[in-house]
Amino acid sequence: MLAFRPVVLVIGVLVAALGVMMLIPMCVDLLSTDDVHRADWTAFATGAIISVLAGGGAAAASWGPITQISVREGFLLTAASWLALVVFAAIPLANGELGLTYVDAFFEAMSGLTTTGATVVVGLDDAPPGALLWRSMLQWFGGVGVVIMAFAVLPALKVGGMQIFKNEAWDTSEKFIANATQYSVALSFIYLFLTVVCFLSLWAFGMPPWHALNHALTTVSTGGFSTRDASLGAFLTVGRAPLDLVVTVFMLLGSLPFGIILIAVLRGAWKRLFTDSQIRFFIGLIVALTGLIALYAYRQLDISVFTALRLAVFNVTSIMTGTGFATSDYDAWGPVAIAFFFCIMFIGGCAGSTSCGMKVFRFQVALAALKVYARRLAHPNAVFVARYNGHPLTDDVFVSVLSFFFVYFATFATIAVLLSGLGLDTLTALSAAGSAIANVGPGLGDIVGPAGNYASLPDLAKLLLSAGMMLGRLEFFTVLVILSPAFWRG
């Protein structure tokens, strides 16, 4: 039997907490000197009241001790809480000065909490500060939510090969909740610390504090929402400090496995950061891909080697980690760049980070699977064992990871075809679908590219892309399992 009570209780508490958080943008609006912006405080006040009442009511109605959460309840809780938070987080965006419909607000809130960064807001430059901060906060919450989920929930649920990150210390389920809580608090502190350092760095490098705060929230979370229509490009003027390189550093930090950072901090095991297989592969990929596209940009565009490298490392990091900040329109770099950025957006960062996409460890495991498979084909009678970070990789892990890729491509193709059916052109449909499930943000082409905006898409396309974002962020299986008949059978 599924125990719904603890699920409703936790979701209720989360929604109520979200409502309390709405008081922050409300206060920011109230402090605004602009009359129109100040008036937007009512949207957040309304949202806060609705969320606290609904969430608090649900929590009160299901109050009681939570002793144990089964695997199935874990799936239900993860998927349902994400959806519930988006539903309520959209309320202040729908009622406010931005004038969004609820569908648009839902898309924006989903894009925020999944740290995607695709936006339907036209005119960020003149948007009320409360709404801007709320968007940034949603990405920040989404980022910490993902880190905790990847560390405490997904390994236990064995989603898409995440079981290889299962900490042996948790195997006894009584200790699980206590340990998970402790770890989660520790991870949140690291996340907060990185955000503060990012904020101070951006400020020190000349970004005004208000913008530095917002961008710090959306950089460490690899989200990519900006306070300006021109994204980060608005802050880069000739002769100014290289803010894009500062952002690159923190996008990279946000893409590292927070669990390893935690161990490094707690035990002083800094060496782990350099010996971890996933981190090495990730950094190696960033370096290799940056070199490739820098060479191309240098030969293609009339720019210096330094400018080419700077453009390359920023854009490769921004797209590959799923952040989605833009400093220049790489759409204009020609078909090779378009194909390149289209492909790397699927890669993602490390598992256990705020980053998005397929995650580099899955490529490592898939390559290991292929290697073992090729050996088995050539030498049918020999036995081969692959290892990852020293742990043996079983067929069980291979099936999990390869299934993940299969579902990833199947979902991508389905969404792209459906978007085509809604009248989008090939490049827009393909890149919007890919960008949504990889939680990147911008797509390619004039409409949804780095210089474009999702506002003009039909409502059905926005809902479809919202579903894609949620599937991608929750690693597909967390959602798909709940939709399978086997889940509901006892």
Add this chain to the structure above:
Amino acid sequence: MLAFRPVVLVIGVLVAALGVMMLIPMCVDLLSTDDVHRADWTAFATGAIISVLAGGGAAAASWGPITQISVREGFLLTAASWLALVVFAAIPLANGELGLTYVDAFFEAMSGLTTTGATVVVGLDDAPPGALLWRSMLQWFGGVGVVIMAFAVLPALKVGGMQIFKNEAWDTSEKFIANATQYSVALSFIYLFLTVVCFLSLWAFGMPPWHALNHALTTVSTGGFSTRDASLGAFLTVGRAPLDLVVTVFMLLGSLPFGIILIAVLRGAWKRLFTDSQIRFFIGLIVALTGLIALYAYRQLDISVFTALRLAVFNVTSIMTGTGFATSDYDAWGPVAIAFFFCIMFIGGCAGSTSCGMKVFRFQVALAALKVYARRLAHPNAVFVARYNGHPLTDDVFVSVLSFFFVYFATFATIAVLLSGLGLDTLTALSAAGSAIANVGPGLGDIVGPAGNYASLPDLAKLLLSAGMMLGRLEFFTVLVILSPAFWRG
């Protein structure tokens, strides 16, 4: 130790046999009443002499009994013989009246022997009959080669999940060669029989015998080469018999598992054709997809329900089975049709047929894997076993099939990106890459679409697509295993 002698011997015999086959188009050219066409006989005579000498020489130098072929030699033989046959089959096309460069001729021969059907020949309507027949013959040889390979070689090599089609009777390796030869001869007879019936049907329905012969050779092999620039469309005029429906029937027959047809014929077990899981799934897919696109075409274009159904069943069958005949330019049906045909070209027909693509059984196994995986996630302590045609599916099979999908998409993406790098636009690059590895033939868009031609692509693109065709036809792993270091270690 790898025994190269038997590998060289078999390839030598095959190349010499190919040379002898060149005498057929040579004679056809000699019988031509057109002086220019008649002169083309020298191209085939030259090709025949080179092939017989080279092949015969290699065979003579490595003459001796073949007692046993190991798995590794099986891989080497399969991949190398395919490549060697293409290299020699291209010679008469390169030297003849068509005026192709060797790269173009290589592309055309690869497209022929892999039953792809992409062509670089401009002006088929005026081409010499020998060259036209040679193209058709190559597809016919390719088709029978694939059927034998899928029945006798791939299951033993365990490529991409093909081990589930392994016939238990072959488990003793002494009997393997004798049995394989017997089965291969029987399969070839069925293939020949279907081709003859196809030829007679096309003739009976009004196609001139010369064209009927060529189209019979390229229909049962799901190849798709035509004798006319307008492809099959050239033979469809208002008020004429529905030749396209006749072709549809034989494309479908060519996409059924020949092993099951053989059992049906030998043992009178016709019921197997209707109970086989793969056949049912395949026919179900054809019906469902035909219904979908017929509905779309009916609503989108100004045509009757019957015309919509006729267009739909022909094009769905032609693209899904990887034949690639065209009767109309579905590119003009709008973005939904483009996305639809782009997706279905990957599906393919049944394993053990002449058809191309991923093969429907792999989708069935992948879906079974996902089902088992979803159940395992929801109920970690229960045991689930999936079955296919009554046989249990082990993790081993799941890893094989899911690896196949992974390699398929990785190869597709790599070729598409490289094609973009050669300056092709997004739709052309994507569809040419997909069409090549799925052995379909036409891509999408103005250049390589059903109304276009591959002639204008750069040489490097043609070589890349040729590599894609060979990888797709040999189910990737047959080639990739040979490229893995493990293969060459003892």
